Amino acid sequence: MPSPGGDTFPKLLLDMAKRRGDAVAIREKEYGIWQSWTWGEVAQEIRALACGLAVLGLKRGDKIAIIGDNRPRLYWTMTAAQVLGAVPVPLYQDSAAKELTFVAEHAELRFVMAEDQEQVDKMLSIRETYPKLEQIVYDDPRGLRHYTQDFVHAFDKVQKLGRDHDSAHPGFYDQAVAQGKGGDPAIILYTSGTTGQPKGVVLSFDNLVKTAANGIAFDGLNQDDEVLAYLPMAWVGDHLFSYGQSYVAGFCVSCPESSDTVLLDLRELGPTYFFAPPRIFENILTTVTIRMEDAGWVKRSMFKYFMAVAKRCGTQILDGKPVPLGDRLLYGLGNVLIYGPLRNTLGFSRIRLAYTAGEAIGPDIFDFYRSIGVNLKQLYGSTEASVYITMQPDGEIMPDTVGRPAPGVEIKVAEDGEVMFRGPGVFVEYYKNPEATAAAKTVDGWVHTGDAGFMDDNGHLKIIDRAKDVGRLNDGGMFAPKYIENKLKFFADIKEAVAYGHERDYCAAFINIDLEAVGSWAERNNVAYASYQELAANPDVLTTIKSHVEAVNRDLSQDPRLSSSQIKRFLVLHKELDPDDGELTRTRKVRRAFVADKYDTLVEALYAGGDRVYIETEMTFEDGRKGVLKANLQVIEAETFAPGGALKMAS
């Protein structure tokens, strides 16, 4: 892999245009057809745009917000701003105006590139309280014809201004590009932040270009790769995969037609390099499973048979490990009959490398993709690291660890179990927030991740929970609630779980059944039920959930660090935890303290002796009415296992 042709993205662009001017750089599906632009064309577009923005008054050090779905013109705006030394600030396109006002004021935005009327309207309403927003440029003119404000500009108009300016001042553009340096701030990414106000993470060109190059070298990416840019532009992952790495490696980025067509476009395009959070892989798998249930019996039984083969030997074949000849032949047959067509249907027929991160992925889901030949790997990263902290090298893939330190990154685990890292991608600072910067980054460059974890015996990092959530059982054993909850949630029947154990004698849990999965089981087995509450109290359902809890316990017992946090008692809640009742955040994360407080009778029952508990709960219906739900819940004792003992019993 040759070293990058420049230390900033504008320089890399010029280099790409010179070396690979005729190669396709970016595509967008519009009017049903993939429209494409070569590196040469992209360089021209960006040149015109940058000059146009300069005419409108964008200067070195200014901030320009970029808001909208993934569109070529929005990506070009990033580079155009960077040419001028201005800093792009991509924003989440679905944020409400009120949430964005803070960012607008904090980042002192002067310019905005908005995708369409919706975003322009949002910006106009921000402008009412934040008049320093000077210029708004929009991409899609639909519905904007009647906007007469002199500070609202069409993209084409700005480019035309730019072309005129460029021909009048021919040296301007190249000089502006030459002024940029690797140490300059390249982008500010505001992290959503679960607590308090969002923080603006400043990343330099050096951070991004070096990290991008390291990732490319690590996984052998090259100019012929293809990615689909569909994750929010304000998210560091998209910025690195769809922008940074494309500029460094020179591969083509494709923008979907709309947010609803992503899966269709994925299938049409067949990317070679793909990133998705676990949720998306999970959804795709659910669709496959449901469609197979509806298929004719020939297809269904073939699918069942070959998926069993894949489960037995698929991951080993992908990892290049030895497999008996018979299995290898069967897998080959399965590849022709099932795995190949399935990959093709999902849009994974050309995939070489797929990553997932952000949350724990269920081992079944992870192994499913790997067993049908999709090289799905995990990485662990953060905005403050320009993504990569650890990555899984080919052939060393485990579903429950996140891999080895990424190239150039050092990792250490602090006394209290918190994971810390240092490396080329470490962020410059939190914008205008030196206290937060000092709290997150030590003087010698170590960054606190806020996650608790440890290195396992193979040198792979295992993340267990947010450091602040990790507690201690009374016997001194480590209690990592999220780790336990995730393990429970990997079962399709369990939608949500809340584990207790900090400063308690043992670990206990609330469980929410998944109405869809359990409901479909009930339908197939002729179990009648009138409500969620009734289904959740069904004895057969409780037995199934009990077996899931015990499976988790068996699993936990094998890890000496976690074996003391096996779940002794649990109950299945009579209502679904809901953001409307304040039990979950809007992003569906459990608000642990709130739930513990609201259901304190239930928590106490988990730690008292009885096997029944009565509760009245207030709940909000979908139409906003409130009602009281009464229930008599059963507290169930689950079997626990001696540390490491289950393993011996099982073998």
Add this chain to the structure above:
Amino acid sequence: MAEYKRKIGETLLRVEGISLSFGGVRALNDISFEIKEHEILAIIGPNGAGKSSMLNVINGFYHPQEGTIAFKGTERKRMRPHDAASQGIARTFQNIALFKGMSTLDNIMTGRMLKMKRNFLWHALYWGPALREEIQNREFCEKIIDFLEIQAIRKTPVGRLPYGLQKRVELGRALAAEPDLLLLDEPMAGMNVEEKEDMCRFVLDVNDEFGTTIALIEHDMGVVMDISDRVVVLDYGRKIADGTPDAVRANNEVIDAYLGVSHD
């Protein structure tokens, strides 16, 4: 936000003294009103007031016993559906009338039939001028698909789509004919609030982007008062009011008709 007033033009369609009976039932009784260019006109009234009959008369499906219709200045006693379509009147139906087994795209393409000049033999050959024509029309349909934000269902058979989306496809097919006058028969019936909001936005956008004149029948008073420039109220086949939404809302006869005061 940019507020602006649509420019409402000259009379596009005028109906005068329309009376329609089915045997002894008088569906429409001496009805006259006009629709001006670029406006959104709502026709409202209780069940059985004759709203759909009125649209069917305009569109040439029913032939009134008395009265005349003048569209773009040409007056005529009776309109035939084909003439109406070729002169620029398109419509959607109260009960969706799409080709269930065909895809969204194909359904919308059927709306372009009148714009296709080559005969079916040319199209069977799928070559030369016919191919060019197909490409041009496809391009137009793609713009409609983009406009109505239905890219994700482009290739889905419409029978598999939820009701709200089928209504949108039907609107797309009507738009494909590039109509001057668009008749919408209860475009929002049976929709949930969100679907209604979407549909309202599309109706307004169509009116704004293409300058299409729209006559719609609707039961949801909130929608009617919100999006229409003028409202015509029918009751028992008679016109009882005609004016701006505010004027109609304050009209005593309209209130009586809706609240069910006895008619002796």
